[in-house]
Amino acid sequence: xxxxxxxxxxxxxxxxCGTLPAGFTRLRYxxxxxxxxxxxxxxxxxxxxxMRFHNQRLHGAGMLCGLGVTxxxxxxxxxxxxxxxxxxxxxxxxxVGYDQCIDLDAWYQRELEDRRATDSTWxxxxxxDKGNLPIVVVIRFRDCAMGPEPAPRDTCSCDAxxxxxxxxxxxxxxxxxxxxxxxxxxxxxxxxxxxxxxxLLGGSIGAGHVARALADAAAKECPDAGEDWLLLASMTAKLxxxxxxxxxxxxxxxxxxxxxxxxxxxxLQDLLARQMAASAQAGGVVLxxxxxxxxxxxxxxxxxxxxxxxxxxxxxxxTVPKKAFTLTQLSTSGTPGWNAxxxxxxxxxxxxxxxxxxxxxxxxxxxxDHGLYRLAIxxxxxxxxxxxxxxxxxxxxxxEPTFHFGIEKxxxxxRLVPAPYAR
Numbered sequence: 001x002x003x004x005x006x007x008x009x010x011x012x013x014x015x016x017c018g019t020l021p022a023g024f025t026r027l028r029y030x031x032x033x034x035x036x037x038x039x040x041x042x043x044x045x046x047x048x049x050x051m052r053f054h055n056q057r058l059h060g061a062g063m064l065c066g067l068g069v070t071x072x073x074x075x076x077x078x079x080x081x082x083x084x085x086x087x088x089x090x091x092x093x094x095x096v097g098y099d100q101c102i103d104l105d106a107w108y109q110r111e112l113e114d115r116r117a118t119d120s121t122w123x124x125x126x127x128x129d130k131g132n133l134p135i136v137v138v139i140r141f142r143d144c145a146m147g148p149e150p151a152p153r154d155t156c157s158c159d160a161x162x163x164x165x166x167x168x169x170x171x172x173x174x175x176x177x178x179x180x181x182x183x184x185x186x187x188x189x190x191x192x193x194x195x196x197x198x199x200l201l202g203g204s205i206g207a208g209h210v211a212r213a214l215a216d217a218a219a220k221e222c223p224d225a226g227e228d229w230l231l232l233a234s235m236t237a238k239l240x241x242x243x244x245x246x247x248x249x250x251x252x253x254x255x256x257x258x259x260x261x262x263x264x265x266x267x268l269q270d271l272l273a274r275q276m277a278a279s280a281q282a283g284g285v286v287l288x289x290x291x292x293x294x295x296x297x298x299x300x301x302x303x304x305x306x307x308x309x310x311x312x313x314x315x316x317x318x319t320v321p322k323k324a325f326t327l328t329q330l331s332t333s334g335t336p337g338w339n340a341x342x343x344x345x346x347x348x349x350x351x352x353x354x355x356x357x358x359x360x361x362x363x364x365x366x367x368x369d370h371g372l373y374r375l376a377i378x379x380x381x382x383x384x385x386x387x388x389x390x391x392x393x394x395x396x397x398x399x400e401p402t403f404h405f406g407i408e409k410x411x412x413x414x415r416l417v418p419a420p421y422a423r
Contacts, residue, residue, distance in 0.1 A: 020222050024050060056091030057222070061188045061230065062260035067096060069137050069233035069257055076251035077105045079137065081174060081232065087262060089188060089225040092141040094172045102137070104237055105249040107176045112247075123239075126178040132253070133237040134179035136186075138229040142173045175229075184229035188260055192217030199418065233257050288394030289313045291401050292355075294375070296367075296416040305367055305414060307360040307375055308348075314356040315396055319388045320347040321381045325360045330372040338374060341366045358388075369409040372419070376402040 026046045027039060066084020081100040087093055115122045127133050145165035152162070177184060190197065196217040200210065235255040242248050263271075293310040307327070324345040328338040342363045350356040360375065367373070377400055382388060387395040404419035 021049065021053065024053075052091030054091070055087050055093070056089070056225065057191070059087060059262055060190070061087055061089040061091075061225075062262040063230075063232075064262055064264075067139070067232055067259055069255065071252065071255065072101065077249050078103055079233075079252070081137065081139075086139065086230055086259070088141050088228050088230050090141070090228050092228075093170075094139060094141050094230070095170070096139070096172055100174055102174065102176060104135075104176065104252065108133075108237065108239075108247075108249045111176075123178075126180055127239070128236065132239055133249075135235060135237050136177050136179050136181075136184065136231055136258075137233040137235075138175050138177055138184050138231055140173050140175075140228045140230060142171045143168050144171055145169075177229075179234060183227060184231060185227045186231050186258070189223040189225055191223060192220065193223050196220070230259065232259050288397050289315055289356075289390050290397045291358075294403050294405070294416065295357075296407075296414065297359075298413060303364050305362050307343075307362065307416075309358040309360070309401070310354075311356040311358065311396070313390065314350055315347070315358075315388050315390050317347045317349070319386075320345060320358060322346070323381045324358070324377060324388070326376055326378045327360065327362060327366070328374045328376075329366075329368075330374070367407045367414055369407065369414070371407045372404070373407065374402065374404050376400070 024046060025042070027043050064085040064087065066082045067086060068082045068084070070080050070082070072078035072080050079102045081096070081102065083096050083098055083100075085093065085095050112123070119125070123133055145167070146169050147165055147167035148163050149166040150162075151164035187194065192200075192214065200213045200217060233256060235252045237249045238251045238253060239247055240250045290312040291309045292312050295308040295310060297306045297308055298304070299306065322345050325343060327341045327343045329341055331337060331339050343366070344361045346359045346361065348354075348357040348359050379400065384399060387399055389395050406417045406419060407414050408417050409415075
């Protein structure tokens with residue numbers, strides 16, 4: 001079977017794709033209630049809308065299983081899309097019950113004919129520097145009316161009888177698009193948005209802090225769903241002239257499956273159990289003190305600074321060696337790479353106004369304006385077998401904390417700023 005775009009328009013929509021609904025209204029039945037077409041449609045839309053909202057906001061968009069894109073064994077210009085299932089960014093289930101085949105050369109010839117009337121620059125505007133065409137395989141939900149049935153018309157009209165469709169079949173649409181086509185989005189929406197996740201996870205801070213920060217980020221907004229195309233694969237189509245001088249697709253390079261996977265609950269539970277079991281061997285499962293913040297503190301009016309790791313509760317001082325942490329600065333000139341700085345680690349017990357802290361003293365002049373740094377625990381001084389612990393033998397989390405940050409001058413002081421990738 002060759003899959004092309006379908007001309008059948010979507011019907012019986014449950015609202016604009018991906019928008020947050022104002023609410024849901026369900027029918028209330030009572031004896032003697034008159035039921036019309038609008039009531040039955042509203043009944044269907046309520047249940048379909050609730051399911052799509054659940055899928056979209058709790059599960060997200062991506063491939064559930066199958067839908068792998070491969071080359072056909074018989075020729076390089078035929079792609080095979082395996083049967084499978086997915087959820088699109090609108091929360092609609094896409095079911096592909098049989099393998100689908102796409103003839104790339106047939107698609108290209110038809111695309112040339114369709115675009116010739118409106119875009120004289122195509123395909124030159126879409127090919128790469130080697131004259132080949134980057135393309136993507138995408139899929140989306142489609143429903144089509146089917147099953148025509150006799151339908152009596154309005155008694156007030158001139159037409160006393162007629163015909164209408166009695167069923168709606170939920171289908172799919174496969175398509176090939178140039179990689180620079182704006183009608184699809186390779187980055188699916190996340191809650192919280194990806195930029196907030198990058199900023200949040202850039203600090204390697206404890207699990208409790210991450211949970212709080214995630215809740216704060218999720219409270220900002222519900223991201224829009226974007227396009228309803230779901231990306232399955234990307235590749236480059238090789239274009240060559242045949243003996244008749246006609247440009248054709250003769251094969252593909254760099255075929256990569258790109259669908260984002262939506263993992264089922266059982267899989268997530270299994271992976272979590274394995275991770276917990278692995279952490280338990282290193283003592284990481286037991287709830288222990290956490291690094292909840294990183295501060296930069298100046299020693300009086302001198303040019304000596306301390307990097308302070310604020311802890312959720314105290315640890316045993318004797319388990320914090322003086323050389324527990326290393327500090328390195330990224331250099332792009334002179335001797336490029338991470339250059340070690342001289343530091344010394346101390347433990348500060350909690351006070352009435354401050355939590356317990358692990359303090360890393362930096363030598364004079366060690367921190368520079370616009371410098372980029374990495375603070376990490378030294379595994380040679382604090383091995384996993386003998387971690388920093390509290391009075392109940394619970395290890396400091398994370399077991400191997402690492403922080404990337406920048407330094408900027410603020411007046412006469414220096415201040416700590418997030419790593420550039422986390423801004």
